Amino acid sequence: MPHTWCPRTPAVLRRIRQTARSTPEHRNRYVDLLRALAIVMVVLGHWLAVVVTTDDGISGRNALGELGWSQPLTWLFQVMPVFFLVGGYANAASLTSHRDRGGDALGWVLGRTDRLLRPTSAFLAAVWAVAFAALLLDVPPEVVGLAVWAAAIPLWFLAAYLCVVVLAPVTHGLHRRWGAAVPLVLVGLVLVLDAARLGFGVPIVGAANYLLVWLTMHQLGYLWRDRRARPRPLVVAAAALGGCALLLGLTVLGPYPISMVTVPGQELGNTSPPTFALLVLGLTQTAVVLWLSRPARRLLRRPRPWTAVVAVNSVVLTVFLWHMSAAVITGAALYGTGLLAQWPVDSAAWLLQRVPWLVSVALVLAVLVVAFGGVEARTAPSSAGWRIRTASPIGTAAWRALLAFALVAMLAGLTGIALTGVHQVNAFTMAVLGSYAVGAAVLRLARHRWSGG
Template sequence: MTRQVRRLAERTPPQRERYADLLRAVAITAVVIGHWLAIYVTRDGRGFQGGSILQVASWTRPLTWLFQVMPLFFLVGGFANAASLTSHLRRGGNAMGWVLGRTARLLRPTTMLLGGLAAAALTARGLGAEPALIGVAVWLASIPLWFLVAYVAVMVLTPPMYALHRRAGLAVPIILTVLVGGGDLARLVLNVPYAGQANFLLAWLAVHQLGFAWQDGRLPSRRSVALPMAAAGFAALVLLTVVGPYPVSMVGFGGERVRNTSPPTLALLALAVTQTGIALWMRGPGNRWLRRLGPWTVVVAINSMIMTLFLWHMTAVVIGVMLLYGTAVMPDAMPGSALWLLLRVPWLACLALVLALLVTLFGGFERRAGRWAASVGTVKGVWPTALTIAGVGAVLAGLLALALAGPGHHGPTGLPVRVLVAYFGGVAALGFVRRRYSRPARIAGR
């Protein structure tokens, strides 16, 4: 594995935007560490109890401005998807073939996680574990899948949204931001039922469009653009949270009347603009640093298994809780206290070791998915197109049902039946189209 990664790093084409890969690696690493730090767990006669440190220690909430980097991930996603789509079309592929290939990269490691959680739940039940405990464990381990609802939807919409970007440029994210503000107004001021739910898609689309603009140069990385952008975004963020109606925390937690992520708000978009400005400002130094083989090899290694890292990091939490809590290594401590903070060191070390083992076991599925996805070029015809759309819709429905289910006993697999039926049915449909109807791009381009 180490030799393979080093060879990939050495063979990187000179035109590759290495800095985008660095940002993706930094974003996912920050998300993983942020989740690990935010969780508190106690154990008493009733078993394990837990929650978010944001609930009990208000001083931690401004720190979410550093650890809430999902806007950065969507920015890089927009850059990468625009570059991938344009390259795919130049090689003779079509948009439907691109969607099939791109979904394969995401869904193969996702399928491994869902299958692994179902198998673990069945095993635990057979060994006599309480159904309620299994339900909480599966719910906690599956939290990363909620994010995929938005990202898969945004990714699938890349072909039409990129075409819109080619026509209207930066006007698209501006209009999307206005729509997000309208949703906030209807929800927070006018109290319109279910208002703002469209922001789950509109806000992330807006950030994704910024990635398009970065990729084709409409959003240049000059300091004369990047610094004012970062300053304006930060000023808006302060005004909207410290002065305005939005909470300071960029990560939601129980008990909040308004959350900046559920659904995404103007405050979260202000953070996205700030992060975009900082990212563009640091592009030059970042690319110069990545010309060195050592740092670039580390970035290549992380990106080769980045979905596996993200998807399994909460499973590492479940395993870590069972291994550590209630032992001398991790005695009970008041969340937010000095002892609790000190105990974050063995906590992070244990979770990093567990996650490394999980990545060793499951990372190969993601790497093989990348090679498989690259072979998909074109998909044509009414039925293959309809089946692809239905498959994507079923996958999204399954992931959305999982996000809405919440903790609890949902059957022997720990997962609601509708989640399993919709998700695996959608994956089967997409796999059938890839095997039966897809053609390599090199053939289509002849």
Template sequence: MHGLRELAEGTPPERERYIDLLRALAIVIVVLGHWTVIVVTGGAGGLDGFSALEVLPWGRPITWLLQVMPVFFLVGGFANAASLTSRTRGRGDAGDWLLDRSARLVPPTTVLLMTLAAAALIARLAGVEPVEVGRAVWLASIPLWFLLVYLVVVFLTPLMHRLHRRFGLVVPLVLVGLVAAGDVVRLVSDASAPQWGNYLFAWLAVHQIGFAWQDGTLPVRPTAAVPLLVGGSAVAVLLTVAGPYPVSMVDVPGTSFRNLSPPTLALLALATAQLGLVLLLRDAGNRWLRGFGPWMAVIAVNSVILTVLLWHMSAFVLVACAGYAFGLFPLPEPPGRTGAWLLWKLPWLVLLLLVLGTLVAVVGRVERRGAASSRSPWAPRALGRPGPRALATCIGYAACVLGLLGVAVTGPAEHGTLGLPAAGLAAFLFGAAVLRAARGVRGRRRNGDPAVT
């Protein structure tokens, strides 16, 4: 608490506090949305579940309020542009910036993966069915889909920021065009290749808008916000109600065309409307954050924001398993069978918050310590030179991305003794080790260690 107070008191007056508020709100909404929409069922075959949106069609329009990942990539673009600009102005380079970013993203993810692997091993030794273990680990690892894409976006930030400085808002317009092309191919054929491109193009487009906000290229006046809000909403309605896109802005199992996996033009239209809304509320938000209490709360959430995202589905799995196996808490009844489901969800959410809070208290220190605790005490001398260190950074990011991809694309099935694909886990851990070694070398160079100069 003392450290948070010092951070709050030492906040520079020019800091855009509203960005931090938006990041915190986006992740909180994502967590509550996942917890609410997933329905857990029990039976002779063990725990199972499904999405409430499958049986509650009236809930699909509500996803327009709950789908806030565009906001997260928007504020990510703002924050990444601000920190990268500050680093390069201070005679730093993009490679060192990427290493610093990896210190915040990779170690907390490593802790999650190692914990899931250990938990799966213990469960298997205790006699739990391999399929059930695989299903639980898969559910707990769902947030890795987000981190996978975000790692790629962060790695491309130095390049995309240079393109932004040269071409401005033309860059996101081109990316939107690529998303539109991918959508057309998906609508007229069964080709799957364009789907992968849209994962990157759509989120890069939103991330670029964050660059424009940060350097003033994007007007933030209400006169600009209102057309974005109204126009984006109108296009989203046309594309979903009159057009071929589904209404739900989150994935509904069993549907052949989705707005999130991968992102579509309809989701980008919603992102435009959200941009207008957040710009419209910017002045009010900044006024509210002048208060010491609200600002300190925002700092507290942001200090463990990745931990909250990564572990919220692990909390869900723990509560579901405890409620079913030990009868400690009744599972919410499936919607469509009883109107009590919504009422059961309230105490269910409270219990999930308590469990997640406990998990964050235990593992959140890894994220809070950041780069200070994520440097390897050993590293090859060659990494002390800029060229090899840059190559190691690229290799480390690539291995982490490939590892997460190997974990994320697997379904709820048996994946070996550790509950995770062995190749994916090994690739990620290799990448994490390479990045940690590169950070360690750079840290010793800063301290004047002649062994690595």
């Protein structure tokens, strides 16, 4: 093992330093910082909330259900709105470059999804291979199902983000035509659907917010990239304070729970589906992001902070995908063997034990990143200028239809995998895995076909 690690690690560090040094002046480094911070905060939030129990076989639960005082802290750790905001900024830049080089919408989607799907496919293959091996070794199916469900928690947000990416050519077109009117309309729709669901008991309609809330934040990213969202510091500070006041009204006085993540036992959650309160949190975070942009950009002109940001972003999706797997492995190793005591969740001993827990799970994640981080680096070359065209109009139409089918199959499969819960290692699991595998394989074939431009 030392013979493989020692030569490779300096090479990786040299590559990261070279990437940092060669960053063009016009790049908005703050966007990269926000992406890295958003993922790190989500990872820490999940790890802090994990409770591993061994009373009746190994199991787990969410500490938020027992630590009521901790629920306001989710306003800090629920930063997925910022991730979608940053995604909108980056996708707007990528789409603009792609169109400037003569590319079409489907060519952009084909290239843009590559970095997302490669590490995701590796993650799914590894997790389910281990799951099937465990079943063959007579590990109880309920234990395997729980472990797979916990490991797959990150797929919820990834499925939503992939939907937003696939729709980006359409939503960016709406942005170019209507600008700020688009997110304003989306905010109104989210509010109306919440009123119908919570005020009048209308079923199903709230499910649309699984997409609309994240689309709203993505559209704000478009506005930010166009430099239309750069008001004066006092204006954004006032907006942030106003957002906090509105959040207090919606949660303390209004119908929404304080926690911005789902809490076991609560009838209403702010993420299942995403609510107007969660969107208000995202709008407030946007104001804070804009307020901090100037000092953050000055900081990122320094080599060391920027190199650290480049390092995290080089494996950011790998970190996100594998962080709950690291928690599963660490929980089994430390609690399943008795190395960590099982203290009551509301005790000081349990809180103090979060420190060795975080250190241990971080070390396990580091090993997983070393093992799988290279997959994220091996993405397709730039897709700027890709056009889905063949010599025959019929051939072009056939390829477009095939790619549309593959995108739907991939998204349906990934969403189904995210929905798979405890005890659901069954025929449904096989169907959604197959749907994802077929869709991802067709997209991979198409990328190979058009990777030359």
